[in-house]
Amino acid sequence: MTAPTLGKDLIGLESLSAEQIQLILDTAERFKEVSERPIKKVPALRGKTIVNLFFEASTRTRISFEFAEKRLSADTVNVASAGSSISKGETLVDTARNLEAMRIDMVVIRHGSSGSAEFLAKRIRSNVINAGDGKHEHPTQALLDMLTLRDRFGKIEGLKVAICGDVLHSRVARSNIWGLKKLGAEVAVTGPASLLPRDIEQLGVKVFPRIEDAMQWADALNVLRLQLERMTGGFIPSLREYNRVFGVTRERLEKSGRDLVILHPGPINRGVEIDSDVADGPHSVILPQVTNGVAVRMAVLYLLAGGAPDWQHSGGSE
């Protein structure tokens, strides 16, 4: 039996098999320990050059990737759209080709347009990792969510996960739905009808119009950030009303009587989709998610550095 490989790029979880997702999670499990070492660094990616190409604001994801890259001994360059030639109108492919001409090995891309990561992956030789493309996918976020769930519950199979809130604008929701279902979890969504994509049931998820019902059903809630920057208006009457009807509040949690695990991809809108005492409380795994994020990204970088799946195994030494 040959070990599964990831191929050249990580664009999304939709195109991965359960075995490939499992491989990433198992590899990430090993990388957790590297961040606990006295010297938090291993030489696995020595000599590789990685460009973090961020066309959208990001703190957590960019820093998490950067830590992962540095802990694997890769050399990294950060390119943000502001202050670069991207702001002069250079196209995505031209930017990437210019970077490739400087002999890079991998590109981590965050972009506001769905499909941009795949578009780039098809046009450059370097490995491409999607760090969030529009409303499409954010695979490493879903992987770290799954690793955190696996830490808590022992396995993903048979787990019931409710994704709450702004599913419409959420690449995190889409990647979670694909990944969780492939590993045998049941997935539901809940939120105002205006923030749930039409025909979402076709992805094989349950829909709960009331968050209270989702809380009765689920083992874990993944509470999405209300993406105010992507809303052109009219989706919700007001933030206060949203919190009153769909907010994950302590009162609602206590009333449910359920011992739910609460995830949130961050950044948190405190008092909107989640209350502070829930986010900081015993049910929350928000900070373990962040810790796991570095391990998951190390795993993805390590596995992709091998290249395409048809390449030969590099053979052992004794």
Add this chain to the structure above:
Amino acid sequence: MPSRSILLDERAFARALTRIASEIVERCQGTGDLVLVGIQRRGVDLAERLAKLVETLDGHPVETAKLDITLYRDDLQAAGARPVLSETDLPDDLDGRTVVIVDDVLHTGRTIRAAMDELADFGRPKRILLCVLVDRGGRELPIQPDIIGVRQATAPDELIAVSVKERDGKDAVELVRGGP
């Protein structure tokens, strides 16, 4: 078809481990600061066994640790499927300790080079010794074992297969000829 001949059967295997254990006790003059670091995967099994034997001989429990050297390999630049990672679990502080690296087979020496580089990132041991069950020759680096179970020079088409009860259901060392 590859042919297999037995170098160590179960009883010879046990005698080799007993002898290695007494050499460890002798070489380390008391075992107070000793840690047996097994290289994943069969080195870990052997380190566990040796720790019990050393404890029987010397009367004190001996610490063991696990080391996976994959991330320190010198062939990761090559394209191909990434090797699967196993657990690394080393003591928090290696400074001033006597470390015995335990592995099943010593061949090119590249694994041991990686192991020493990795150990150096965890601390500064007082001394590092190398203990292997089989030395099959073929070194590509200037690395020599301190304690050896059995020496068996191998031809290019020969392999050494070590089986341990914990993993393979039996204790044996076999020479495999004409393998894939």
